[in-house]
Amino acid sequence: xxxxxxxxxxxxxxxxxxxxxxxxxxxxxxxxxxxxxxxxxxxxxxxxxxxxxxxxxxxxxxxxxxxxxxxxxxxxxxxxxxxxxxxxxxxxxxxxxxxxxxxxxxxxxxxxxxxxxxxxxxxxxxxxxxxxxxxxxxxxxxxxxxxxxxxxxxxxxxxxxxxxxxxxxxxxxxxxxxxxxxxxxxxxxxxxxxxxxxxxxxxxxxxxxxxxxxxxxxxxxxxxxxxxxxxxxxxxxxxxxxxxxxxxxxxxxxxxxxxxxxxxxxxxxxxxxxxxxxxxxxxxxxxxxxxxxxxxxxxxxxxxxxxxx
Numbered sequence: 001x002x003x004x005x006x007x008x009x010x011x012x013x014x015x016x017x018x019x020x021x022x023x024x025x026x027x028x029x030x031x032x033x034x035x036x037x038x039x040x041x042x043x044x045x046x047x048x049x050x051x052x053x054x055x056x057x058x059x060x061x062x063x064x065x066x067x068x069x070x071x072x073x074x075x076x077x078x079x080x081x082x083x084x085x086x087x088x089x090x091x092x093x094x095x096x097x098x099x100x101x102x103x104x105x106x107x108x109x110x111x112x113x114x115x116x117x118x119x120x121x122x123x124x125x126x127x128x129x130x131x132x133x134x135x136x137x138x139x140x141x142x143x144x145x146x147x148x149x150x151x152x153x154x155x156x157x158x159x160x161x162x163x164x165x166x167x168x169x170x171x172x173x174x175x176x177x178x179x180x181x182x183x184x185x186x187x188x189x190x191x192x193x194x195x196x197x198x199x200x201x202x203x204x205x206x207x208x209x210x211x212x213x214x215x216x217x218x219x220x221x222x223x224x225x226x227x228x229x230x231x232x233x234x235x236x237x238x239x240x241x242x243x244x245x246x247x248x249x250x251x252x253x254x255x256x257x258x259x260x261x262x263x264x265x266x267x268x269x270x271x272x273x274x275x276x277x278x279x280x281x282x283x284x285x286x287x288x289x290x291x292x293x294x295x296x297x298x299x300x301x302x303x304x305x306x307x308x309x
Contacts, residue, residue, distance in 0.1 A: 001033050009033040024054035031063050035070070043067040058084050058091070065097045074104040085114075092118045100130050106257075108137030119147075125155035132164060141171040160185070163194035170202060178202060193222035200232060209239070227256035231263055238266060243273045254283075261290045 001009035013030035017023060027050035034043035044067045050060035062084045068077035078101035084094035095114045102111035115131040132147030145168040152161060166181035179202060185195035200215035213236065219229055230249045237246035250267040257263060268283035 001029065001036070004036075006033045006036045010037070022053045024050045024057050024060065027053060028057060028060040028063065031060065031067065035063060035067055040067045040070040044071060058088055062091065062094050062097070065094065065101075069097055069101060072104075074101045077101050078105065092122050096127055096130065099134060103130065103133050103137060106137065108134050112138060123150075125151040125158055128154070129158050129161055129164065132168070136164065136167055136171070139171070141168050144168045145172065159189075160192065160194060162188070163192055163198060166195060166198050170198060175202060175206075191218065191222055193219055193226075196222070197226075197229060197232070204232065204235065209236075212236075225252075227253045227260075227263075231257075231260070231266075234263075234266060234270075238270065241273075243270045246270050247274065259290060261287050261294070264290065 010030060010033045013026050013033060016026040017030065020026065027046050031043045031047035031050060034040070034046060044064065047060050047064035047067055050057055051064060054060070061080050065077045065080035065084065068074075068080060078098055081094045081098035081101065084091050085098055088094065096118045099111040099114035099118065102108065102114070111134040112131070115127065115134050119127045119131050128147045129151040132144045132151065135141070135144035135147060145165065148161060148165045148168060151158060152165070162181050162185035166178045166185065169175075169178035169181055178198065182195045182198045182202075185192045186199075189195075196215045197219040200212045200219055203209075203212035203215065212232075216229070216232055216236065219226075220233070223229055231253045234246040234249040234253065237243070237249065246266070247270050250263055250270060253260060253263040254267060264283045264287040268280045268287065271277070271280035271283060
């Protein structure tokens with residue numbers, strides 16, 4: 001395995017497990033070799049066996065977290081990575097995996113300190129790009145852009161990096177730079193979901209509805225069930241006064257993103273147009289409560305910053 005001869009490693013680890021079926025080290029080695037060859041499902045099973053044989057095998061748990069992350073089983077990956085980090089607080093790999101899982105689970109505030117510590121200890125391009133995503137999720141757009149730019153200098157070919165740069169510029173209101181970054185992303189990968197969705201969003205806000213529809217169609221092909229995509233699809237339907245079509249889309253969004261104020265506001269408007277007044281009032285109340293909570297959190301954060309020497 002150290003020589004990169006993974007097929008031979010897999011064969012020999014399997015042979016070792018035939019001789020000693022409950023050897024945790026062999027199962028761990030097998031899982032690592034399988035990860036190296038992209039066989040994440042097989043790796044998950046091998047590493048789960050290693051953990052069953054030896055629950056304190058933190059190397060196996062960390063590799064299991066990585067395999068689960070690659071399989072997009074983010075909840076389970078986070079559980080394993082958190083267990084490793086709890087027992088080994090200085091384990092940077094576990095902290096990075098947990099932070100990356102939190103981003104996928106939209107737990108951005110929890111991801112930030114994990115990834116900040118990881119970036120301070122080992123400022124690789126991948127970690128800095130991941131930290132940038134966490135900053136983006138907590139609306140710290142200037143910090144996010146700084147991390148993306150640092151990652152770009154170190155490894156400009158990181159997949160999806162230009163889309164993230166575009167998102168940071170868009171949130172900062174620098175639309176021309178956002179447009180350029182998104183177009184750079186599509187030159188590399190025309191099916192880039194984030195770039196297509198970002199361009200759809202930018203064009204929609206600017207009132208270029210036909211262009212927005214073209215990019216939204218491409219984004220939908222990549223991720224038809226993404227709540228952000230469904231939210232923009234609902235906005236398109238509302239613009240054309242197709243409230244019946246917008247209703248199920250927005251109901252999906254508020255289930256997936258219950259703290260998204262705009263989704264509740266739009267759903268309230270849709271219910272009103274469909275003469276479902278009680279439901280409209282309920283959604284309006286939820287949006288108002290979310291705004292108040294957000295304002296209190298903002299005031300608290302500003303007060304905390306003001307107290308610092």
